[in-house]
Amino acid sequence: xxxxxxxxxxxxxxxxxxxxxxxxxxxxxxxxxxxxxxxxxxxxxxxxxxxxxxxxxxxxxxxxxxxxxxxxxxxxxxxxxxxxxxxxxxxxxxxxxxxxxxxxxxxxxxxxxxxxxxxxxxxxxxxxxxxxxxxxxxxxxxxx
Amino acid sequence: xxxxxxxxxxxxxxxxxxxxxxxxxxxxxxxxxxxxxxxxxxxxxxxxxxxxxxxxxxxxxxxxxxxxxxxxxxxxxxxxxxxxxxxxxxxxxxxxxxxxxxxxxxxxxxxxxxxxxxxxxxxxxxxxxxxxxxxxxxxxxxxxxxxxxxxxxxxxxxxxxxxxxxxxxxxxxxxxxxxxxxxxxxxxxxxxxxxxxxxxxxxxxxxxxxxxxxxxxxxxxxxxxxxxxxxxxxxxxxxxxxxxxxxxxxxxxxxxxxxxxxxxxxxxxxxxxxxxxxxxxxxxxxxxxxxxxxxxxxxxxxxxxxxxxxxxxxxxxxxxxxxxxxxxxxxxxxxxxxxxxxxxxxxxxxxxxxxxxxxxxxxxxxxxxxxxxxxxxxxxxxxxxxxxxxxxxxx
Numbered sequence: 039x040x041x042x043x044x045x046x047x048x049x050x051x052x053x054x055x056x057x058x059x060x061x062x063x064x065x066x067x068x069x070x071x072x073x074x075x076x077x078x079x080x081x082x083x084x085x086x087x088x089x090x091x092x093x094x095x096x097x098x099x100x101x102x103x104x105x106x107x108x109x110x111x112x113x114x115x116x117x118x119x120x121x122x123x124x125x126x127x128x129x130x131x132x133x134x135x136x137x138x139x140x141x142x143x144x145x146x147x148x149x150x151x152x153x154x155x156x157x158x159x160x161x162x163x164x165x166x167x168x169x170x171x172x173x174x175x176x177x178x179x180x181x182x
Numbered sequence: 183x184x185x186x187x188x189x190x191x192x193x194x195x196x197x198x199x200x201x202x203x204x205x206x207x208x209x210x211x212x213x214x215x216x217x218x219x220x221x222x223x224x225x226x227x228x229x230x231x232x233x234x235x236x237x238x239x240x241x242x243x244x245x246x247x248x249x250x251x252x253x254x255x256x257x258x259x260x261x262x263x264x265x266x267x268x269x270x271x272x273x274x275x276x277x278x279x280x281x282x283x284x285x286x287x288x289x290x291x292x293x294x295x296x297x298x299x300x301x302x303x304x305x306x307x308x309x310x311x312x313x314x315x316x317x318x319x320x321x322x323x324x325x326x327x328x329x330x331x332x333x334x335x336x337x338x339x340x341x342x343x344x345x346x347x348x349x350x351x352x353x354x355x356x357x358x359x360x361x362x363x364x365x366x367x368x369x370x371x372x373x374x375x376x377x378x379x380x381x382x383x384x385x386x387x388x389x390x391x392x393x394x395x396x397x398x399x400x401x402x403x404x405x406x407x408x409x410x411x412x413x414x415x416x417x418x419x420x421x422x423x424x425x426x427x428x429x430x431x432x433x434x435x436x437x438x439x440x441x442x443x444x445x446x447x448x449x450x451x452x453x454x455x456x457x458x459x460x461x462x463x464x465x466x467x468x469x470x471x472x473x474x475x476x477x478x479x480x481x482x483x484x485x486x487x488x489x490x491x492x493x494x495x496x497x498x499x500x501x502x503x504x505x506x507x508x509x510x511x512x513x514x515x516x517x518x519x520x521x522x523x524x525x526x527x528x529x530x531x532x533x534x535x536x537x538x539x540x541x542x543x544x545x546x547x548x549x550x551x552x553x554x555x556x557x558x559x560x561x562x563x564x565x566x567x568x569x570x571x572x573x574x575x576x577x
Contacts, residue, residue, distance in 0.1 A: 058264075059264070059267070061413055062264065062475075062476060064474075086391070086394055086407070087394055088394075088478075088485065088487050088504070089487050089502070089504035089508075089509075091489045091500070091502040092502075093491065093500045102489070104476070104487070104489070106412075106413070106478075106485075108407045108412045109412070110412075111412045111413035111414065112413075113413070113476060113478075115476070135391075135392045135393075135394065136392045136393045136394070136512065137392065137393055137394030137509060137512075139512060140508060140509075140512055141504075141508070144508075148228075161221070162220065162221060163220065163221040163224040164221060164224070165221065174226065174229055175228065175229060
């Protein structure tokens with residue numbers, strides 16, 4: 039089973055393994071292990087990146103990488119916390135697959151998280167004249 | 183080698199119903215590169231949802247798209263139900279499925295019409311949209327609206343389908359079959375459609391997987407994914423239907439997948455009507471506790487993804503929405519270059535980017551007083567057609 043395989047292969051890296059229901063599995067890893075884990079998911083286990091959710095928790099940033107296993111219908115939700123609020127950074131996944139390109143650009147402009155190694159980290163949805171260092175999905179954002 | 187030139191399409195262009203900007207870089211007739219710029223239609227609905235009550239969000243997300251309008255509230259409701267760990271009554275499941283499949287029918291017919299229009303085959307456009315009209319009429323009968331049905335609710339559905347409406351649904355589906363067969367035959371037989379769409383805009387399976395494309399685009403490239411089967415929601419696992427997959431990855435395969443899918447949708451609707459039990463249509467939900475949930479729905483364009491997080495208050499603190507077009511549109515970067523400019527229009531349209539078209543409108547003064555009714559607008563439009571006809575006859 040794919041659940042057991044992930045648990046076995048990533049035993050050392052995984053924290054807070056939660057099976058909310060048989061189709062929704064959540065767990066946390068360190069940001070330095072992200073790329074290796076994603077390579078394993080995509081290349082070896084043939085999981086598909088559904089999307090990435092970025093959340094501002096006020097004390098830190100949280101990214102949830104949603105990986106879908108289309109054979110079993112399970113959704114593996116890989117949580118990464120970025121504790122440096124002033125300079126949030128994480129590795130880009132663009133050299134592994136194309137699907138993260140626009141997703142990362144959106145998170146970058148909405149939450150101000152930098153994706154290291156992204157080929158074109160420019161605005162996707164917001165206008166180019168949008169003021170710098172103003173990120174609309176941060177909780178401390180104000181309209182003034 | 184001829185000189186490189188740039189052909190801008192958009193942000194506002196007669197071929198496009200919605201603003202988006204494509205920069206075609208061409209050498210002579212051949213497209214060698216493509217740049218895509220979006221964001222002209224950004225409305226910040228994720229941010230907006232954080233300021234709405236749990237029960238108001240379905241109305242907000244329903245307005246993300248005017249075509250697959252029920253997929254978003256459906257996915258949102260599934261996400262909240264996932265958080266709560268509740269199930270909805272069986273009758274509500276079937277009503278949700280009927281609405282979802284009717285929506286797929288009208289969306290695919292709309293796309294088929296547009297595809298015909300883009301290759302300059304306006305007969306298909308007229309036929310497809312004529313066949314789509316009864317589906318919209320049915321929506322009006324069941325829900326009161328042709329678009330934005332407001333049927334989905336956390337814990338069930340907002341409205342029941344009345345017993346006296348069953349015959350109308352059955353009749354519509356029965357009458358649609360021959361039309362669909364005609365489309366299938368036309369696509370298979372017509373040499374012009376084949377010439378324009380075969381071996382054009384090919385997306386290989388490897389590229390499809392790398393771009394993470396969804397829905398009919400993925401299935402036309404031989405990638406067998408469908409959330410309805412893979413992560414079965416509602417009661418899709420209790421009805422008989424099959425996932426349509428083609429290997430070629432060209433425009434023709436994309437047309438074929440959508441046309442054949444419509445037969446499956448008709449079959450699902452018929453089975454639902456036979457199976458639907460009497461009973462409640464919602465499970466009462468009072469409070470939403472802290473937690474998180476994910477809902478996935480196979481929209482006509484592919485997997486529609488909603489993530490919500492609650493802190494126990496009456497609003498979501500985070501609501502992430504990923505519509506299928508966000509994954510599908512970037513695949514144009516590999517499907518458009520290498521072909522001619524005239525193929526670009528149909529290739530760009532083949533991913534079915536979410537075009538929003540509302541067919542009824544009313545003009546309002548600032549005081550809120552209506553100055554033109556729907557009938558008056560139609561009358562105006564007919565008068566203009568008559569006038570143009572007369573001018574043409576004079577010549």
